Amino acid sequence: MRDVAVIGVGMTKFGELWDKSFRQLIAEAGAKAIFDSGIEGKEIDAIYVGSMSSGRFVGQEHVGALVADASGFSNTHIPSTRIESACASGGLAIRQGYLSIASGMNDIVVVGGMEKMNDVVGASATETLATAADQEWEAFFGATFPGLYAMIATKHMHDYGTTKKHLAQIAVKNHANGSLNPYAQYQREVTLEQVVNASIVAYPLGLLDCSPVTDGAASVVLCAADKAKEYIDKPAKIVGSGQASDSLALHARREICTLDSTVNASKMAYKKANLTPKDIDFAEVHDCFTIAEICAIEDLGFVKKGEGGKAIDNNITTLNGLLPINTSGGLKAKGHPVGATGVAQIVEVTLQLRGEAEKRQVKDAKIGLAHNVGGSGASCTVHILEAM
Amino acid sequence: MGCEGVARFWREIPQRYNFIGNKCGSCKRIFFPPRESCPYCRRKSMGNMKEIKLNGKGEIVTYTIIHVSSEDFEDQVPYPIAIVKLDEGPQITAQIVDCNIDDVKIGMKVESTFRKIRQDGSTGAIYYGYKFKKVNKQ
Numbered sequence: 001m002r003d004v005a006v007i008g009v010g011m012t013k014f015g016e017l018w019d020k021s022f023r024q025l026i027a028e029a030g031a032k033a034i035f036d037s038g039i040e041g042k043e044i045d046a047i048y049v050g051s052m053s054s055g056r057f058v059g060q061e062h063v064g065a066l067v068a069d070a071s072g073f074s075n076t077h078i079p080s081t082r083i084e085s086a087c088a089s090g091g092l093a094i095r096q097g098y099l100s101i102a103s104g105m106n107d108i109v110v111v112g113g114m115e116k117m118n119d120v121v122g123a124s125a126t127e128t129l130a131t132a133a134d135q136e137w138e139a140f141f142g143a144t145f146p147g148l149y150a151m152i153a154t155k156h157m158h159d160y161g162t163t164k165k166h167l168a169q170i171a172v173k174n175h176a177n178g179s180l181n182p183y184a185q186y187q188r189e190v191t192l193e194q195v196v197n198a199s200i201v202a203y204p205l206g207l208l209d210c211s212p213v214t215d216g217a218a219s220v221v222l223c224a225a226d227k228a229k230e231y232i233d234k235p236a237k238i239v240g241s242g243q244a245s246d247s248l249a250l251h252a253r254r255e256i257c258t259l260d261s262t263v264n265a266s267k268m269a270y271k272k273a274n275l276t277p278k279d280i281d282f283a284e285v286h287d288c289f290t291i292a293e294i295c296a297i298e299d300l301g302f303v304k305k306g307e308g309g310k311a312i313d314n315n316i317t318t319l320n321g322l323l324p325i326n327t328s329g330g331l332k333a334k335g336h337p338v339g340a341t342g343v344a345q346i347v348e349v350t351l352q353l354r355g356e357a358e359k360r361q362v363k364d365a366k367i368g369l370a371h372n373v374g375g376s377g378a379s380c381t382v383h384i385l386e387a388m
Numbered sequence: 389m390g391c392e393g394v395a396r397f398w399r400e401i402p403q404r405y406n407f408i409g410n411k412c413g414s415c416k417r418i419f420f421p422p423r424e425s426c427p428y429c430r431r432k433s434m435g436n437m438k439e440i441k442l443n444g445k446g447e448i449v450t451y452t453i454i455h456v457s458s459e460d461f462e463d464q465v466p467y468p469i470a471i472v473k474l475d476e477g478p479q480i481t482a483q484i485v486d487c488n489i490d491d492v493k494i495g496m497k498v499e500s501t502f503r504k505i506r507q508d509g510s511t512g513a514i515y516y517g518y519k520f521k522k523v524n525k526q
Contacts (some may be wrong), residue, residue, distance in 0.1 A: 123459045130458060136400060137421060138481045141505060141517065142454060142461045143469050150452035151471055158450070158494050200466075203453035251471040251479040256450055 001102045003225035005235035005388060008037025009347040014216035014335035015185040022058045022116040023070035025217040029340075030071045030112050033219035038231045044221075045106035047073065047080035048097040050089030050113035051339035056128040058116050067112060086132035087288060089113060090218070090342025091243075091372030091381030097222045098241050098383075107224050113343035114217035125213045129338070132375035134249035146210055146289065148250045148376040150202035153291035155256045157204065160306035162294060164204055168195035169312040170290040171208050171332055177319055178329025180360040185214050185335030209290040214335030218344035228388065236353045239367075240275065240384035242268030250376045259377035262299035266371070269382040270301075275367065277301035280384070282323065282352060282362045284345035286373040287330040293317075296371055297325060300382070319360060327352060327360045342372035342381060353387040394513050404517035405502065407442040409478060418442070420478035444500030444518065446474040451484065451492050460506045468492045472520055486521040497523040 010032025012025050020028075026049065034041060047068055055061045068080035083093040090113030097111040117125050129145045138148065156162045172192055178184035190208060198206035228235035244264035247253055254260055270276060277300060285300065287293035294308030302323055303311045311317050317325035328334045328348040331341060349368035351357045357365075370383045400421075402408040409420035413436035414429040420442055426433035451470035454461070461467070468484040470492065484492050485503065498520040507514040 126456070127458045136396075139458070140515075141469070141482050141519075142457065142464065142467060143481050144454055144457055146456070147452045147454050147469055151450045151469070154452060155450035155494070200453070200455045202455060205452075249481065251449075251481045256471065 002104060003237055004098050004101045004222055005225040005228035005237045006220050006346060006350045006385065007223045007228050007232045007235050008033045008035070008039070008221035009219070009350045010036055011183055011218035011340070011344055011347050012216050013183050014214050014337060014344070016118050017215040018118065020215065022054065022060065022114065023066060025116060025215065026067050026112050026114045026219070027070040029114065029217035029219040030067070030110055033110065033221050037221035039108060039221060042076070043108045044073070044078060044110055046078055046100060046109045047071070048083060048093045048100070048109060048111045049080065050083045050091070050093035050342060052084060052086050052089045052115060053128050053131065056120070056131070058119050085379045086374035087286070087336070087338045088342055088372045088374030088379045088381055089339040090344070091370070091383070092342070092379070094220070094342060094346055094383060095241050095243050095381050098238055101222055101224055107227065109222050110219060111222060111343060112217060112219040113340040115337035115339040116215050117213045117337060118215050122213070138249050138251070144202060146205055147202040149289040149291055150205045151250065152256055152295065152376070153204050153289070156291060156294065159257060160309070162309040164196055165192065166294065166309035166312055167204070167209055167290040168192050170287065170293045171195045173312065173318055174287060174326050174330040174332040177327050177360055178333025180358070181329050181334060184329040184333050185212055186329070186333045205289055205291070211288045211331035211336035214337040216335060216337035216340050216344070218340045218347050220343060220346050220350070225388070234354045235388045236350045236385045237388045238383055239386045240269035240273030240382070242266060242272070242382045244268065244380050246378050248375065248378045253377070257295060258305065259295055259299050259373065259380065261377050261380035262296060262371065262373065262382070265380040265382040266300045269384050273384045275384060279367055280323065280369045281365050281367050282327060283325055283369040283371065284328060284330070284348050285325055285371040286341070287326055287332050288336060288373070290332070292373065293325065293330065300369070300371060319362070324362050327357065327362060342370070345370035345372060346383060346385070349385050353385060397513065397515055407444050407500065407518065409440055409442050409476070410437045411440045412436065413438055418476045418478060420474065420480060442474055442476050444474070445523070446472040446498060448484070448492065448494055448496045448498060449473050449479060450494060453489055470520065472498055483519040484521070485519045491522065499523050
C-alpha cells in the first residue's frame, strides 16, 4: 500500500445558490482544486464523485460521466465514478480515491462531492433526506430524519444528563466558527437564547439544532505521497482511513446513543495511522444535528461515553480549546450539501494543516481528523491527515 | 411519496397488520421484520427460519415529538414517534397514540393497536399498520 497525499483543495461557497446549477458547482470546485494543486490536468488518472441524491434533487442520475463532462474531461475519457452513501457519499468518494492510489492503480485522482438541494421545495428536500433512513420500517411510520437524531438526543439526555443547553452550545460554537469562514452558509453568530427558543422540529431538537438545506460542491486532488512535493510545497498526507457500516434503521442498533459505525471506522483509521485519539489536534465531525457532534466526540474516543455535553461546558472543543471541533463551522453553520460534506471536511483539515485557515486557524495544527456519517449512522468514514 | 405502486405495501401486510416475524431455528433469536437469514448463525440458519407471531407488547426505549413532518404526515403533527423494544426482543419504530404528548416517557409499557398510517392524497390508497398505546394497569 502506497501513502497518499492531498495536493489541492477547492470548494464553492456553500448556501442557497439560486444562480448556480448542479454542473456549474462541481466544475467550479474541481477547477479550484486542480488549480490549487499545480497539476495541468492531463496527469489525472480518474475522478471519484460523491452525490447522495442527484436523481431526486435535480432529476439527474449518471453523474459520474456528467462531472467528467462538466469539468472538461469528456475528451480525455478518464474513468469517472459516482459514489453514494447518503450523507457520507463525500467521505466514501475520498476513500475510493485514496484506495485507488494506495493500491498502485492510479497516481493522481480528483475527488469531488456535491449536492444541489434548493432546486426542490422544502418538504421535498426533507423527504429526500429521509431516504437515508429505512423507508419501510422508519419513514413509513412517520419518522423523519431529524426525528431519528431527536430520539438519540432524548435517550442521551435520559441516560447521561445531557441538556438542551449542551445541545444549544454546540450550535453557538459552530456558528461562531462559521462566522470566520468566508465559504460558510451562515457567517453569523447565534445566541444560546436563540437556539434554545427556536421552533421545535422534532423534540428535543429545534430549528437551530439542525444543519440547513444547502447547495455546494467541494473537491480535492489526491496524489501518491512520494510524488506530492513535485506539485506543492505543503501536501497533507492521509495517514489513516477507515470505513464502517451498521443497520440501516436506528432501532436495530446495538445501542441507540453509540454509532458503532463511527467506533469501527475510527478504530480502522487510528490503527492504520498508528495514532490514538489523544494524538489528534483538531477534527471536523459530522454535526448534522447538535446531538450528533456530542455522539461523535464520544465515539471517536475524544471523551468518555456520556461526557460529550461536559466537553462543551468546559470549552474543550472551541476554536481556542484543547481539541477544536468543526473549525469550519461544521455542517451546522458551514452548511450541509450532503454529497459535498465529506469532501469539504478534507478541504478544511488540509487548509488547517497548511496554516491557511486564516481567522479560524488552529495553533500548531499537525494532525487533523475528518468524520463523515451516512444516515443516522448506517455508514461512516474517518480520515486522519498529517502535515508533510 | 405520492405515486407508488401498491404492491410494495401489500407485500408487507403480514408484518404490518399481524406482527409476523421469524425465529432462527439454530440460536432461537427472534427477528422483526423477518430476515432471510440469521446474522449470528448465517449458513446454519438458511432454510431454518420459522415464522412467528409477536404479541405486539413492549416498552419505549426512546422517543421524539415530530413537529415538522414529511408531506404525508402533515395532518398529524405534532405526533410522538418512539423506538419500542418488543417483549420478544426486536426493536421497532412506531407512533404512540391515545395519550397526551407529555405522557410519553422512556420505560413506558405499550401495546400495539391497528391504525391507519397515512393515505395517498384524497383518492389514493390508504395504508394501515401498527401504532402503540399505553398499557393501562388492570
